[in-house]
Amino acid sequence: MNVIFFGPPAAGKGTQAKIIEQKYGLKQLSTGDMLREEVAAGTELGLEAKKLMDEGRLVPDDVVIGMIAKRIDSPECAKGVIFDGFPRTVAQAEALEKMLAERGKQIDIVMELDVDQDKIIERMEKRAAEEGRSDDNIDALKKRLQQYNEYSAAVLPHYRAKGDVPKIDGNRPVEGVTAQIETVLQGKDSAPLASCGGA
Ligand code: AMP
Numbered sequence: 001m002n003v004i005f006f007g008p009p010a011a012g013k014g015t016q017a018k019i020i021e022q023k024y025g026l027k028q029l030s031t032g033d034m035l036r037e038e039v040a041a042g043t044e045l046g047l048e049a050k051k052l053m054d055e056g057r058l059v060p061d062d063v064v065i066g067m068i069a070k071r072i073d074s075p076e077c078a079k080g081v082i083f084d085g086f087p088r089t090v091a092q093a094e095a096l097e098k099m100l101a102e103r104g105k106q107i108d109i110v111m112e113l114d115v116d117q118d119k120i121i122e123r124m125e126k127r128a129a130e131e132g133r134s135d136d137n138i139d140a141l142k143k144r145l146q147q148y149n150e151y152s153a154a155v156l157p158h159y160r161a162k163g164d165v166p167k168i169d170g171n172r173p174v175e176g177v178t179a180q181i182e183t184v185l186q187g188k189d190s191a192p193l194a195s196c197g198g199a
Helices: 013-024 031-041 044-054 061-071 090-101 117-131 138-160 174-186
Strands: 003-006 027-030 081-084 109-114 167-169
Touching (some): 003 013, 013 027, 013 081, 027 031, 031 044, 061 090, 167 174
Parallel strands (some): 003 081, 109 167
16 A cells, blocks of 8 residues: 655654554655655755755655665565655655555545644754754745645646545644554555556
């Protein structure tokens, strides 16, 4: 099963993806984590991405699409993938659909984690204290939220046109959010989003 977790920064996508990864054997693919690994390793890609990330701007589509393409055939992805923070543009969504269709697969479910803005700020402040991410500051967050509002206005309708995009109330405590996600996953074994996969 291939799942997309869609939602604003600091909504809890990564936390939930890790829980679902453990429970269901799906592989979390987080483009944000991959980019942070590149930054930490000091690669050329990392150096270029860091500037954009610190400003809360998106890195180019071909960079993130390439990172996903490199991992999609790994044995860890065989049972399915939780796409976390990807796709963020319609071009990324289309590239993902093509990549999956070429492998006889599709996106089975897209979930929108919905979180109030004050909660996002609270969680980001907590994460900034715990993890020290350089883009977890109020200026970058404002830009990231603004970007989120822009790209979600394009990407969500893209998926809604293909099928239901259930909303998860991400304001609840971690376990409450997981329970909602599991309900959606369990109700959705075999019916893919209508035309994802382009078969
Ligand atoms: P995240 O950890 O998902 O919040 O991502 C952190 C930052 O990495 C974002 O603010 C973007 O600068 C960059 N990034 C992560 N995923 C993507 C993506 N799919 N497309 C473009 N930029 C991304």
